[in-house]
Amino acid sequence: MSAGLARLVARRIGTALCSLVFVVVAIFFMTAALPGDVADMLLGQNATPAAAQALRHSLHLDQPLWLRFMHWCAGMLHGDPGTSLLTGRPVSEMLAPRLYNSLLLAGATTVVSVPLALLLGLACATWRDTHFDRVMTVLTLGVVSVPAFLIATVAVFVFAVQFRIVPALSDIRSIHSVGQFILTFAMPVSTLASITMAQMIRMIRACMIDVFSAPYIEMAVLKGVPPIRIVLHHALPNAIGPVANAIALSLSSLLGGVVVIETIFNYPGLAQLMVDSVMLRDVPIIQSCALLFCLTYLFLTTLADIVALASVRKGRGA
Amino acid sequence: ARAQAVSGEPPRRGGHLNFAGLAASTADTLDPARFALATDYIRGHMFYDGLVTLDADMTPRPALAERIESDDLRTWHITLRRGVAFHDGAALGAADVVYSLARHKDPATASQQRAVAQEMAEIKATGPLEVQVTLNGPNVDFPSMLGLVGFCIVREGTTDFSRENGTGPFICTEFSPGVRTSGRRNPDYWGGPAPWLDSVDMTGISDDMSRHNALLAGDVDIIASVNPRLVRMLRGRGFGLLESPVGTYTDLAIRLDQGPGRMQDFVTGMKYLFNREQVRDSVFLGFARLGNDQPIAPENRYFAADLPQRPFDPDRARFHLRKSGVMDSGVPVLCSPAALASVDIAVVLQYAAQQIGMDLPIRRMPADGYWTEYWMKTPMGFGNTNPRPSLDMTFALNFASSAPWNESRWHDPRFDQLLLDARSQRNETVRRQIYHDMQVMIHEGAGICLPAFTTSLDAFSPRVRGLRPSQAGQLMGYDFLSHVWLADGAA
Amino acid sequence: MTHMISVSNLEIVGRRRHGPAVPIVRDVSLDVAEGQMLALIGESGSGKTTIALSLLGHARAGCAISGGRIMVAGHDVTTMTAGELRAFRGRTISYVAQNAGTAFNPALSLGQQVIEPARVHWSMTRAQAEHKMIDLFRALALPDPETIGARYPHQLSGGQLQRLMAAMALVTDPEIVVFDEPTTALDVTTQIEVLAAFRSVLADRGITGVYVTHDLAVVAQIADHAVVLRHGQVRESGPVAEILGNPRDDYTRELVAACRIPPRTTFPAPVLDRAVETVLDLSGVIVGYGRLDAAGLPERRILDEVSLSVPRGSTLGIIGESGCGKSTLARTISGLQPWAAGQVTFRGEALAPDIARRTREQRRRLQIVAQNADMVLNPAWRIGASIERVLTFFRGLKGAEARNEAARLLDMVRLPHALLDRLPGELSGGQKQRINFARALAARPDLVLCDEITAALDPVVAAAILELMAELQRELGISYIFITHDLHAVRAVCDDVAVLYGGKVVEHNSSQSLTTGAHHPYTRLLVSSVPEMRAGWLTEAMTARQAGRPEPLQVAPQGGCRFFPRCDVRMPGTCDHNPVPVQILPGGARIACFTNAAALVPDGDDGSCPDFHNRPISGTDSPEEVRHDDPASF
Amino acid sequence: MKVRVSLPSATQRVGMLFGFWLVLAMFGPLLAPYAPGQIIDTQVFAPISHQHWLGTDYLGRDLGSRLLYAVRYTVLICTLSTAFSCGCGILLGVATTATPAWVEQVAGRLMDGILSIPSLLCALLVIAAFGDSLMALVLTMGVIYTPGAYRTSRALALRIARMDYITVAMARGEGRLFIIWREILPNMRGPLLADVGLRFIYAVLLLSNLSFLGLGVQPPLVDLGSLVRENVLGLVYGAVAVVLPTIVIAVLTVGINLVLDATAGRRS
Numbered sequence A: 001m002s003a004g005l006a007r008l009v010a011r012r013i014g015t016a017l018c019s020l021v022f023v024v025v026a027i028f029f030m031t032a033a034l035p036g037d038v039a040d041m042l043l044g045q046n047a048t049p050a051a052a053q054a055l056r057h058s059l060h061l062d063q064p065l066w067l068r069f070m071h072w073c074a075g076m077l078h079g080d081p082g083t084s085l086l087t088g089r090p091v092s093e094m095l096a097p098r099l100y101n102s103l104l105l106a107g108a109t110t111v112v113s114v115p116l117a118l119l120l121g122l123a124c125a126t127w128r129d130t131h132f133d134r135v136m137t138v139l140t141l142g143v144v145s146v147p148a149f150l151i152a153t154v155a156v157f158v159f160a161v162q163f164r165i166v167p168a169l170s171d172i173r174s175i176h177s178v179g180q181f182i183l184t185f186a187m188p189v190s191t192l193a194s195i196t197m198a199q200m201i202r203m204i205r206a207c208m209i210d211v212f213s214a215p216y217i218e219m220a221v222l223k224g225v226p227p228i229r230i231v232l233h234h235a236l237p238n239a240i241g242p243v244a245n246a247i248a249l250s251l252s253s254l255l256g257g258v259v260v261i262e263t264i265f266n267y268p269g270l271a272q273l274m275v276d277s278v279m280l281r282d283v284p285i286i287q288s289c290a291l292l293f294c295l296t297y298l299f300l301t302t303l304a305d306i307v308a309l310a311s312v313r314k315g316r317g318a
Numbered sequence B: 001a002r003a004q005a006v007s008g009e010p011p012r013r014g015g016h017l018n019f020a021g022l023a024a025s026t027a028d029t030l031d032p033a034r035f036a037l038a039t040d041y042i043r044g045h046m047f048y049d050g051l052v053t054l055d056a057d058m059t060p061r062p063a064l065a066e067r068i069e070s071d072d073l074r075t076w077h078i079t080l081r082r083g084v085a086f087h088d089g090a091a092l093g094a095a096d097v098v099y100s101l102a103r104h105k106d107p108a109t110a111s112q113q114r115a116v117a118q119e120m121a122e123i124k125a126t127g128p129l130e131v132q133v134t135l136n137g138p139n140v141d142f143p144s145m146l147g148l149v150g151f152c153i154v155r156e157g158t159t160d161f162s163r164e165n166g167t168g169p170f171i172c173t174e175f176s177p178g179v180r181t182s183g184r185r186n187p188d189y190w191g192g193p194a195p196w197l198d199s200v201d202m203t204g205i206s207d208d209m210s211r212h213n214a215l216l217a218g219d220v221d222i223i224a225s226v227n228p229r230l231v232r233m234l235r236g237r238g239f240g241l242l243e244s245p246v247g248t249y250t251d252l253a254i255r256l257d258q259g260p261g262r263m264q265d266f267v268t269g270m271k272y273l274f275n276r277e278q279v280r281d282s283v284f285l286g287f288a289r290l291g292n293d294q295p296i297a298p299e300n301r302y303f304a305a306d307l308p309q310r311p312f313d314p315d316r317a318r319f320h321l322r323k324s325g326v327m328d329s330g331v332p333v334l335c336s337p338a339a340l341a342s343v344d345i346a347v348v349l350q351y352a353a354q355q356i357g358m359d360l361p362i363r364r365m366p367a368d369g370y371w372t373e374y375w376m377k378t379p380m381g382f383g384n385t386n387p388r389p390s391l392d393m394t395f396a397l398n399f400a401s402s403a404p405w406n407e408s409r410w411h412d413p414r415f416d417q418l419l420l421d422a423r424s425q426r427n428e429t430v431r432r433q434i435y436h437d438m439q440v441m442i443h444e445g446a447g448i449c450l451p452a453f454t455t456s457l458d459a460f461s462p463r464v465r466g467l468r469p470s471q472a473g474q475l476m477g478y479d480f481l482s483h484v485w486l487a488d489g490a491a
Numbered sequence C: 001m002t003h004m005i006s007v008s009n010l011e012i013v014g015r016r017r018h019g020p021a022v023p024i025v026r027d028v029s030l031d032v033a034e035g036q037m038l039a040l041i042g043e044s045g046s047g048k049t050t051i052a053l054s055l056l057g058h059a060r061a062g063c064a065i066s067g068g069r070i071m072v073a074g075h076d077v078t079t080m081t082a083g084e085l086r087a088f089r090g091r092t093i094s095y096v097a098q099n100a101g102t103a104f105n106p107a108l109s110l111g112q113q114v115i116e117p118a119r120v121h122w123s124m125t126r127a128q129a130e131h132k133m134i135d136l137f138r139a140l141a142l143p144d145p146e147t148i149g150a151r152y153p154h155q156l157s158g159g160q161l162q163r164l165m166a167a168m169a170l171v172t173d174p175e176i177v178v179f180d181e182p183t184t185a186l187d188v189t190t191q192i193e194v195l196a197a198f199r200s201v202l203a204d205r206g207i208t209g210v211y212v213t214h215d216l217a218v219v220a221q222i223a224d225h226a227v228v229l230r231h232g233q234v235r236e237s238g239p240v241a242e243i244l245g246n247p248r249d250d251y252t253r254e255l256v257a258a259c260r261i262p263p264r265t266t267f268p269a270p271v272l273d274r275a276v277e278t279v280l281d282l283s284g285v286i287v288g289y290g291r292l293d294a295a296g297l298p299e300r301r302i303l304d305e306v307s308l309s310v311p312r313g314s315t316l317g318i319i320g321e322s323g324c325g326k327s328t329l330a331r332t333i334s335g336l337q338p339w340a341a342g343q344v345t346f347r348g349e350a351l352a353p354d355i356a357r358r359t360r361e362q363r364r365r366l367q368i369v370a371q372n373a374d375m376v377l378n379p380a381w382r383i384g385a386s387i388e389r390v391l392t393f394f395r396g397l398k399g400a401e402a403r404n405e406a407a408r409l410l411d412m413v414r415l416p417h418a419l420l421d422r423l424p425g426e427l428s429g430g431q432k433q434r435i436n437f438a439r440a441l442a443a444r445p446d447l448v449l450c451d452e453i454t455a456a457l458d459p460v461v462a463a464a465i466l467e468l469m470a471e472l473q474r475e476l477g478i479s480y481i482f483i484t485h486d487l488h489a490v491r492a493v494c495d496d497v498a499v500l501y502g503g504k505v506v507e508h509n510s511s512q513s514l515t516t517g518a519h520h521p522y523t524r525l526l527v528s529s530v531p532e533m534r535a536g537w538l539t540e541a542m543t544a545r546q547a548g549r550p551e552p553l554q555v556a557p558q559g560g561c562r563f564f565p566r567c568d569v570r571m572p573g574t575c576d577h578n579p580v581p582v583q584i585l586p587g588g589a590r591i592a593c594f595t596n597a598a599a600l601v602p603d604g605d606d607g608s609c610p611d612f613h614n615r616p617i618s619g620t621d622s623p624e625e626v627r628h629d630d631p632a633s634f
Numbered sequence D: 001m002k003v004r005v006s007l008p009s010a011t012q013r014v015g016m017l018f019g020f021w022l023v024l025a026m027f028g029p030l031l032a033p034y035a036p037g038q039i040i041d042t043q044v045f046a047p048i049s050h051q052h053w054l055g056t057d058y059l060g061r062d063l064g065s066r067l068l069y070a071v072r073y074t075v076l077i078c079t080l081s082t083a084f085s086c087g088c089g090i091l092l093g094v095a096t097t098a099t100p101a102w103v104e105q106v107a108g109r110l111m112d113g114i115l116s117i118p119s120l121l122c123a124l125l126v127i128a129a130f131g132d133s134l135m136a137l138v139l140t141m142g143v144i145y146t147p148g149a150y151r152t153s154r155a156l157a158l159r160i161a162r163m164d165y166i167t168v169a170m171a172r173g174e175g176r177l178f179i180i181w182r183e184i185l186p187n188m189r190g191p192l193l194a195d196v197g198l199r200f201i202y203a204v205l206l207l208s209n210l211s212f213l214g215l216g217v218q219p220p221l222v223d224l225g226s227l228v229r230e231n232v233l234g235l236v237y238g239a240v241a242v243v244l245p246t247i248v249i250a251v252l253t254v255g256i257n258l259v260l261d262a263t264a265g266r267r268s
């Protein structure tokens, strides 16, 4: 990596941190702006103003907003994300197992979907307007357009209920072997992967087709370069910016945007925790979840940006 | 139905049972004061015991309390069962009871039962196993009140509820909020021979279809809250169905102190506008009983059966609504997924309104914050109420002038007086009459349109035995775990 | 004799959406014997590239081979499967594309791309291929043959890319090579070396070739047979000597005649005294790439203290070796490439280095016609729209008015109106180049920077364009900077000429003096390298060069004269150390050289350079007759 | 004799398809035999039959009628919000390739920020602030998808912005908008239209999620996604009520995407 690129990357990462701060502040005040607070939510239908007020006091929710925010920030700077307002347990303790689960699911999905999507996306672009491409196009569009909950539900109903091949719920505790791991993760991962893949395939295909019209691709054909090499060696480097970006965008939702999948497979992950916490206005947890989502998101997009930057600086590619 | 058919068999001990409730979230708790949802109640019954339990027809039966007596219905003497031990081995004593009851009054506890607990003016131990509770006024239904699962007994001085220490039939082996609760049988359970199960896993699956799929796939053995629409399929596949005639209802509350509800005719008109049969048959697919704009379900022994059923009568509705002059007030009806089936009921109502030329906008609000932000705060909105252990509590908490959840802001001094009268009335016949009159008053006067009482539906796999319907709540008043046994459990 | 290539009744159509198929190539038949070289010559847009591509079994997007048979090395390419074609292309037959600028992948290093054909056909190991590549680079006179492969396409000049493209075609030792105008962007000195390299490679390996070009002199050197095309049809075909020496077809005759462009007849400046008003004035301009040094000057200087001026209504020719910085100069003046030091004055006002800071009027009056026509036309825009936009933008013309004006401009550059509705991808190389010129003219500029605008044009059209330039100059007083490697063209349109070597102006002289008087040694080399339209010239030139010239030094001088290593009058100890003096000769010419002016006058009977203008054409009538034949009559 | 059937041009086809859906959205509900909230049968998830030509839904309402209304809201809202998000996103994404670096830094980081804020939070806040107004709905959906469109278009535009023809246009002194709109955009049509198509699909799905939260179309009206969601239990009976809306979504979105693809495939 040249010094110039290193500088650019450093600057990119620096500005990514700005986004992080922006998000944290925004989330805090957005949550604060939501009607009701944890006291109301905790008491639910049984809330009376007096009871809620008392609870608020005991949770220090009657402190001014900015003070609470400063407290949280101060804690965060010392690596302490605070304690859950609702359960009183340390946020880190509540988050850790969920994060592990989520990363497991997201990781497995990424491992399955990215190579496959690249393969299929490139294949579609290569064999553009063939039967293969048409079938894939309709298939990918079909997969994206069917709501995720329906795909997951149908999958469970068919494979878990009718054929009884896999469990209906993904219970990590039951995993003691690779076989069990595959069985347990088969459904959620394949559902998630098919959706992410479909998105990626669409974008990869489009970006590649765009590059395929360039004269240097024609030249490569005239050199007798095999299609695979044309795709990987000639076209991909020129489309790497948009392609990396498409992949990053698709993957970025794997941590926070999978509530449906987590709900349907009863998989205790971060997304569900975030939704719960929003509903319960458990601000420290919301904050920490948002921070994690934002971090993964920024990690992915920054990576994509750096890939694009590097390719731009190397040649005049993507 | 299956369970009934083979109920002759003697229960077997052993086995592991997986149960999926309706919801799990980080709000799951082991703190009785914070129990709010059905899954909490089930968890409560799993690890804790109350002083009394409510049986299938809501009659209080002694549990940790051997006797509860009072001369003046105001000062109550509770004698505790001897030889009961907490899971940590400590013996149950009066101090534990005093602590467990008194903590609900402390605002910092944030107890769900605080409004009820305020009734108890003084709680004190009068002996190692004797507790004396003095109420604000006489209340013959005090024992029923103690049947609230929130009033179950914890060890004195417990403040950390990340672990349980109850006297209940199961001992907690794992508790992760929003994920799972697991328990193993308490071998020293005072209430033996129950429980029959060796161990239990409990989780919450909020998605209807997934919950049913989990049952169908055999991942769980019992699920709570079956959707009526899936009953046909479950039955077809040989799964058992537990229909509990609980008094849960979803009602439209029209505030009488603001908006169109200030017109008595408007309220009456709206009541006639409810197509109750359609709500029962289409919304609940028949798994409901008709409501009559008063909160007491037909199964209840105090139910005012002779009160004529209010019919669906568009003409009368139109007459009254026209008369009220606010046919098209533009005031929306608030509904929410938070209030069971309220959106569908609202749609039924809206169509009926449309038929008489009235434009009734519906606003579906998010479940998030519905109870605190919208419920009871707008002129017209749906609410959802779970059955209370006694009529007295129902009336006191939801209809008395000072009731905290008086949804329609209905004030009737006579009603308040009757409530007090009933409390101090030991005579069953007189009380029945009073309760009858109170039901009539609500039916006539309150701004409550109550189309139906829902039947709680739970499903279980054929290996599960011992489930019986109860008025006290779903799954045998949330206490099924100490009753069920498995056909394939060890003998 | 076996035919290596045999094309019969070839038909190729262009299929445009909704419209009927337009024939591009009609009933073309040609044969090439093994080891022979066929020249495809003809009008720009006549289908040369299209035919060349079809030999590889390929039709451009939007085109299709609709009839005929193409037998190449025993294969019928129209019936080959994709796999067979893949094995065939690059190994049996390779192709040198016309537009080297766009045919290289911008994201890959050049070396990678050059050895790729060898790698994908497993014909040699990487090390072997790289070795071979470096040899070819050296043979093709590329600078830094060892390291140039590590660079990326945008870092090289047009001529350098063209040579890399040729290297890429030759690296696999194919049986057949199709050259599509491989030397259009090369100066004559480099061209000699490249042609010689081609010839020796082809002869060594017995390679059969097809050579698309419009330079008849080149044809004379390298080809055995020639086919003349016009409007997609064969007009004439036969041995080169026959075609060039004794053309039978009218069009061929016209083509051959057009090679002899008359030198410019100087006319008085229409409006003002030229000496007084200069349109453009450069002084001490430094342009470069890479890190800046302490003085804020770039590490790698492409232009080094260039000072030039263009009087109003005149044309300044810029000539020089490929890669010497001609295009950079044009880009610098037009503001596309900022300069590090120096000053540029346009019509008396100082120009900002950054185009964004120039006024709209300055932008309009100063137009550039870029060397790489492909890259400056927006591929999504119809030709008409591209031109009309300039008309609207600078002259406020709209609707039918703009369309008519665009059509008129197309007439001027001798293109059919039908092109207005086409996309750039559907044009030939020469057509794009003319479109660019038309677009520049659309702005009604005062100064046009023409970067090799005639490079891809056949002599007839080129002559017409040159005539057009002269006409516009006469009528509107437009000034030009005319970058080219075609010394005939320089003489035909330029008043003055600047010779660039290694980013320095080594000579500034009047264009007429190119044939006479004293010259910088490099100029002399250039002039002597202009190919003549007779067979055998190349061999002679090469022998002469090898005999008469000192061996070029491999070391670059630290200071002093850049031409030192190749100079035949170099004075070691002087030329390679001291700053080069600029001598002003009596005629006003300026020469940057240590040798005194008298010594710079080439030896010869009349003291003139070999008159490349009056070069003999074997078997033709007297040159005088041709001279009066004015092809640019329109 | 050869008869040449001239196919409609790509733009025409886009126009025709959108036209068809728009007409259906505008006038489809006129064809509905029943009111969207009318319960017509006690049988839920009824199959296709005489009285209800597309069966009934989970409440016993006429599915056909509901579908017609659902198409209306889905098409209108999703088209508007996709137009909004893609309009803003693309404009910003392309614009930042032609503006000073700091603009990109600010806009880009802001977009990154918006993208990482959970849409649930946004939606709840909007409901709290603006209630259920359709305007707010369209804007929310627009804002949620703007960053994605921004990133995609920026990634694409970066490559094109460095092309010589863009430099030439800038050298001519063209305005930024012109360069964005006329010079850069037409050259990234392919991937961009694919992205727009995807975003339309996302919008259809997001709409149903927002409806579920309460920020969508209000009952008894529905959107297509919600129609699937509310009838999902019918799956076990293989009910028309869940299959058909899914198919309609697929036909709508796949169709639009295919036509966009076809448009992108050809240079204008």
Ligand SMILES: Nc1ncnc2c1ncn2[C@@H]1O[C@H](COP(=O)(O)OP(=O)(O)OP(=O)(O)O)[C@@H](O)[C@H]1O
Residues within 6 Å of the ligand: C014, C015, C016, C022, C024, C043, C044, C045, C046, C047, C048, C049, C050, C051, C060, C061, C062, C063, C098, C425, C426, C427, C428, C429, C430, C431, C456, C457
């Ligand atoms: N897709 C197309 N549709 C229609 N006509 C086309 C298409 N592509 C190229 N043409 C036309 O075909 C003709 C032949 O083009 P070709 O590139 O072969 O010319 P050429 O002889 O190589 O010209 P030049 O010397 O200028 O490069 C040109 O007139 C061009 O306008």
Ligand SMILES: Nc1ncnc2c1ncn2[C@@H]1O[C@H](COP(=O)(O)OP(=O)(O)OP(=O)(O)O)[C@@H](O)[C@H]1O
Residues within 6 Å of the ligand: C154, C155, C156, C157, C158, C159, C160, C185, C186, C187, C289, C302, C321, C322, C323, C324, C325, C326, C327, C328, C329, C371
């Ligand atoms: N981006 C760059 N980085 C480094 N070197 C460059 C870059 N662009 C051009 N050069 C070098 O600058 C020199 C001058 O290039 P220029 O295009 O001006 O040559 P030219 O005189 O126009 O040559 P030709 O006749 O071949 O077109 C070349 O040697 C080229 O390698």
Ligand SMILES: [Mg+2]
Residues within 6 Å of the ligand: C048, C049, C050, C098, C180, C428, C429, C430
């Ligand atoms: Mg050509």
Ligand SMILES: [Mg+2]
Residues within 6 Å of the ligand: C157, C158, C159, C326, C327, C328, C371
């Ligand atoms: Mg050049």
